Amino acid sequence: MSSTDLITYLNYMSTWETESDANIDKLIAEHSLFVNLGQFDSDTAINDEFATLNDLACKVRDLTIAADATQIAADAAAVSAIWSFGMSMAAFAALEAAELIERKEISSKSKELNDKLATVDTDISKKINKNVADYVAKYKENNNLIASKAPKGLDTKTCRGNLMQFMAEVEKNTILDAANFKKYAASARIVYNSDEINKVYDALDKLNLSSRSDADVKQFMDVLKGLNYPKTELSLVQNFAIAIMFYKLKIANATIKAQAEAAGLPVEEVEATAFEAMDAVGKFVTVVAVVMSVVDVVFNILDIVDVVKQCEKMCDELNGTIKSSYKSYFDGIKEASKQYNAAIAPKQRKAA
Incomplete structure (x- = not known):
């Protein structure tokens, strides 16, 4: 209802x-960074980072054979990082079967993939510009605080x-x-x-x-x-x-x-600006939902028992849903910020 x-x-x-004032100041600092994101191009950074991810994932896929491969699984770090966003929410654990440890190339590539998945959101934001990097860092930093205040x-x-x-x-x-x-x-x-x-x-x-x-x-x-x-x-x-x-x-x-x-x-x-502010909030909520849905995609991959199919699915999703979600997120926060700032700024100027 x-x-x-x-x-x-x-x-x-x-x-x-x-x-505490200190914790509220953290929220306000994030909000200020959001309002002042400004114009930016995120597609270039996303395409670049996902090209690296895709290359690593495909190498793991191509080096993996069902006879001696162990299913990729989520580790404790994935759970502890749940309040981050994107791939850092569900990092892939390295392949750990004893027989694979002997195969240095697979072990090395799977670790590289895992490490890259854990940092891709911050890597993308840093390549865009400092404003976006600072906002994403503060956004992730505040997630535990925001969640801690929520009713069950x-x-x-x-x-x-x-x-x-x-x-x-x-x-x-x-x-x-x-x-x-x-x-x-x-x-x-x-x-x-x-x-x-x-x-x-x-x-x-x-x-x-x-x-x-x-x-x-x-x-x-x-x-x-x-x-x-x-x-x-x-x-x-x-x-x-x-x-x-x-x-x-x-x-x-x-x-x-x-x-x-x-x-x-x-x-x-x-008045018109009130609806513009509401619409900006709606856009923000939508893009948060989009990027958080990436974790569901990742866990669906983790649920695949056949490791060869699992690796194939990972490559497909990196080039499809996951990459698309990242583009939607960064484009969405840019547009939401622009619209919110346009709606609220006149009020602030009037108050001043």
């Missing part, structure tokens, strides 16, 4: 109220999407620093623990089950208008509720805007 998204958002963000069962993709939406909410109204971050997190806690928020949960679920006509949307907007929260708490609820209408319920911008205005909601909540 749509209410689940709002419940999850408020619950997760409220956990940050008591977080909440995935990293959702956590990151909620954080991006939350920081946009803070940044469009004031300066994004640790003090204001915690102030808004406290507002999330207040709303989450209030009885009045149940009106919004019920209204969201009702809207979700409706035909989503103008009248249905207007009825929901009337609920938002009637909330008796202080300004910060009210804005927090209204903005995320409208975001749910936009990205989950797929209600047209024009309909949301018209019915919000008819209900008397503040114009700034439904």
Whole structure:
């Protein structure tokens, strides 16, 4: 139900109220790097790195024969690196059969492949430019922190999407620093623990089950208008509720805007830049999901028992799904950054 998204958002963000300034500063530093990624070409770096990966994988494949090969397997490092992204999430262990150790060429090539798979994301980002390299490094550094705040069962993709939406909410109204971050997190806690928020949960679920006509949307907007929260708490609820209408319920911008205005909601909540920011957050969440899906591809390869077929599949996926996912990720963060910056920057200039 749509209410689940709002419940999850408020619950997760409220956990940050008591977080240390130092840890929140880490998130803000990553966010700043994201906003300032700028224009860049990633295809050249990706093509170059994957040419190396493909060459190594094909050499391992060509040197491997079923009679004396051991299945490639994920090791403990793969599990401990799960909060990274891409190939570093599931590094391939070197082939370890005793008979293969005697075959120095296979042993050497499989180790080279394993080592390269473990660093390909950072290798690509460094070849693009310093801004991208710094962002990817900070992104990976923060993953454990972000996941540690999540209630049981909440995935990293959702956590990151909620954080991006939350920081946009803070940044469009004031300066994004640790003090204001915690102030808004406290507002999330207040709303989450209030009885009045149940009106919004019920209204969201009702809207979700409706035909989503103008009248249905207007009825929901009337609920938002009637909330008796202080300004910060009210804005927090209204903005995320409208975001749910936009990205989950797929209600047209024009309909949301018209019915919000008819209900008397503040114009700034439904102006063009608000939807641009929501769309940028949506793009960011999408590319995070794309690159995290690479781990599923890798584990599917690990599940293949026949080592020859396993090596063949690895070569195919490197040139197909995995390479494509990396291109989607880097292109996606570039476009999301550009759109987010365009939507939020005017607010900041106005505030200044």
